Amino acid sequence: MSDNRRSRLDTPRDTRRSLVRRPAYDADAFGSFAEQFARFxxxxxxxxxxxxFVIAWMTWNTLAPGDLRFDEFPFIFLTLMxxxxxxYAAPLILLAQxxxxxxxKVIAEQDRQANARAHADMEFLAREVASLRMAVGEVATRDFLRSELRGLMGDIEDLSRRGPEDEPGDVTSRGGS
Structure with a gap:
């Protein structure tokens, strides 16, 4: 046998042509019909x-004259219907389910991805808030500036009372008094 005619397990076979054609249908349209049917x-x-319907069937086949009844035996045709x-209902309901x-599943996956993004965003924001807190710790606050200005004002008042010749040195220094 030649190598071309031998079947190999590592390569897929060509698709076979079927003598009988399978009917083509739109899976989404059929699925939509199944969902509407199951919903109804x-x-x-x-x-x-x-x-x-069942009451009418039973009433007709019980009370109608013998030649007008279409289900002669005790409702065998009704049972068959x-x-x-x-x-037909069971597979359609299963298809809808x-x-x-x-x-x-798609919605759950989208929710999982959204939760993962939200979690990553929260972690990023937590890191940013922590870095801002650290940076604020190094920045002069309003109370700190007020206390420094009060101290400088006190120094200036002391200098103005004594005069510049009484205390040599820098005016802005806060040395001891």
């Missing part, structure tokens, strides 16, 4: 209409 089946309106409805679960 979960309402009181649906239960009311289904109950009225309800079973058929349930066999799967789509909701996928949306919930």
């Amino acid at each position: 089946m979960g309402t009181a309106r649906f239960l009311m209409w289904m109950t009225l 309800l079973s058929l409805q349930a066999s 799967n789509r909701q679960e996928q949306r919930d």
Whole structure:
């Protein structure tokens, strides 16, 4: 056999052509239909209409003359119809739940990413506030400046009372008095 005809496990096979074509459908449109169907089946309106339908069916097939009844045996055709409805309803409801679960996963991931960004922003802001506190600790505060100015004013008043010739040296120095 030639190397081209041998199947290898490390390379994927070409897609096979099928003799029977699978029907094409829009998955989103079908999923949307399934969600609407599941949403409708979960309402009181649906239960009311289904109950009225079953009561009408049973009443007709119980009280109507024999030749007008369409479900001769004790409601076998009704049971068959309800079973058929349930066999279609269950997969559609599961499909709707799967789509909701996928949306919930996407939303949860987006929430996780937003929380991570918010956490990083909070850590950054906490570091910035800490650095501002440290910088403010080195800055002269209003009270500190007032006390220094009061001290200088006191020195100036002392100098003005004594006169400049009484105390030699710098006027701004706060040496002992």
